[in-house]
Amino acid sequence: MDQATDTMHDVVDYGEDRICESIDDLGFHMFDLEALAWEKPAKRVMENAELAPPSTVQEKWLLRSDESKDRMPISIVKFPPNYKFPRHWHEHGEFVMILKGTAYFAGRELKPGDMAYNDSRTVYGSEEAGPDGVEFLMIRRAMSTTTIVRD
Numbered sequence: 001m002d003q004a005t006d007t008m009h010d011v012v013d014y015g016e017d018r019i020c021e022s023i024d025d026l027g028f029h030m031f032d033l034e035a036l037a038w039e040k041p042a043k044r045v046m047e048n049a050e051l052a053p054p055s056t057v058q059e060k061w062l063l064r065s066d067e068s069k070d071r072m073p074i075s076i077v078k079f080p081p082n083y084k085f086p087r088h089w090h091e092h093g094e095f096v097m098i099l100k101g102t103a104y105f106a107g108r109e110l111k112p113g114d115m116a117y118n119d120s121r122t123v124y125g126s127e128e129a130g131p132d133g134v135e136f137l138m139i140r141r142a143m144s145t146t147t148i149v150r151d
Contacts, residue, residue: 083129103136105127109130
């Protein structure tokens with residue numbers, strides 16, 4: 001069925017449930033995590049970047065931030081074994097859910113299925129991967145500047 005749009009409210013109604021074939025389409029998206037490639041992390045604005053260790057972090061993008069489509073950034077982040085990111089804060093809150101491995105956030109060990117949220121403009125960390133590394137889902141409202149805190 002052709003796309004029908006209620007232009008008064010910018011609602012997209014295809015007349016039936018369907019899964020989008022492309023990330024460019026609007027609608028319901030499903031993700032094959034195994035098919036997504038690991039990449040270097042997306043370029044982010046980082047204050048005091050010289051305080052961060054050399055990045056060996058990888059990222060898989062589910063959705064990239066796109067205001068024109070009302071999309072927030074959602075990715076899976078992978079820290080290698082024992083990688084430690086220093087104390088920092090973001091302009092936007094950050095939700096994480098551990099998918100594989102273990103990590104230490106706020107001094108607590110997090111395992112697969114554990115979830116955490118840090119409010120915007122609130123210093124936290126360090127974040128440290130366990131001995132086998134960690135993969136975690138990360139969701140924010142928007143791309144955000146990261147400010148590393150000097151000890």
